[in-house]
Amino acid sequence: MRASLIQIGVDEGESVDSRRQRVAALVREQAEADLVVLPELWTTGAFAYQAFADEAEPLEGPTFEVMAKAASDAGVWLHAGSIPERAPSTDGSDEGALYNTSLVFSPSGELAAAYRKIHRFGFDKGEAVLMAAGGDLVTVRLPETTLGVATCYDLRFPELFRGLVDAGAQTLVVPAGWPERRRSHWTLLARARAVENQAYVLACGTAGTHAGVPQAGHSIVVDPWGEVLAEAGSGETVLTVEFDPAKVATTREQFPALKDRMLGLAPPRR
Numbered sequence: 282m283r284a285s286l287i288q289i290g291v292d293e294g295e296s297v298d299s300r301r302q303r304v305a306a307l308v309r310e311q312a313e314a315d316l317v318v319l320p321e322l323w324t325t326g327a328f329a330y331q332a333f334a335d336e337a338e339p340l341e342g343p344t345f346e347v348m349a350k351a352a353s354d355a356g357v358w359l360h361a362g363s364i365p366e367r368a369p370s371t372d373g374s375d376e377g378a379l380y381n382t383s384l385v386f387s388p389s390g391e392l393a394a395a396y397r398k399i400h401r402f403g404f405d406k407g408e409a410v411l412m413a414a415g416g417d418l419v420t421v422r423l424p425e426t427t428l429g430v431a432t433c434y435d436l437r438f439p440e441l442f443r444g445l446v447d448a449g450a451q452t453l454v455v456p457a458g459w460p461e462r463r464r465s466h467w468t469l470l471a472r473a474r475a476v477e478n479q480a481y482v483l484a485c486g487t488a489g490t491h492a493g494v495p496q497a498g499h500s501i502v503v504d505p506w507g508e509v510l511a512e513a514g515s516g517e518t519v520l521t522v523e524f525d526p527a528k529v530a531t532t533r534e535q536f537p538a539l540k541d542r543m544l545g546l547a548p549p550r551r
């Protein structure tokens with residue numbers, strides 16, 4: 282399989298609409314790929330908290346439309362990163378909750394899956410207070426592999442990835458807006474999730490600086506043995522990699538650590 286991770290530069294100097302069109306053109310250029318991956322919240326920037334509400338869109342809003350068309354024009358599976366989604370109101374109020382929602386499109390431009398980020402970043406501010414948490418694990422069946430999707434801060438929570446593996450995931454796709462300040466955690470955690478789950482990890486970050494937060498970039502592709510197949514630098518770039526989906530099964534057969542899990546361990550006796 283060939284995957285292209287588009288590490289987009291997200292700076293305030295560019296309008297959301299022009300970034301949307303620019304990113305769609307980049308997706309169209311990846312027609313040789315099977316799978317294209319975009320980062321987290323690339324319309325606004327993951328740390329541009331004020332913009333979440335200002336630029337929020339319904340699930341089938343402008344980003345959905347432009348990305349569905351880009352996927353079908355290129356004929357690729359497209360993980361279109363995430364958008365600030367304004368959900369429909371459920372209680373009669375004007376506005377529903379905000380979610381950090383990833384969109385995955387098939388090569389014909391159909392929505393294959395939407396994933397609402399489960400772990401929100403910011404502790405007592407930012408995304409953690411402005412957005413609602415998703416509650417559902419999401420996998421997507423491709424002809425060659427099954428994707429398990431997670432978003433940025435989710436990378437710190439191994440139990441989420443185990444849940445995805447138990448649901449059949451073989452290739453873990455992680456769009457992110459990870460800051461330069463914690464770049465060493467990003468690469469370490471991407472490799473850890475690959476090794477412990479014996480799965481590919483495709484982790485796509487952003488470049489540039491938004492809301493005063495320099496982004497790490499360093500999108501990375503790790504194989505099921507933990508080897509780094511490709512890693513970007515910090516600038517805007519397209520990271521293209523060929524990988525063999527069958528290596529997940531062979532790694533799990535030859536080194537069957539996943540079979541040795543001890544589930545339901547009792548807590549220590551006091």
Ligand SMILES: NC(=O)CCC(=O)C(=O)O
Binds near residue numbers: 457
């Ligand atoms: N957007 C995010 O989820 C940022 C996560 C982060 O900065 C971290 O985990 O560190």
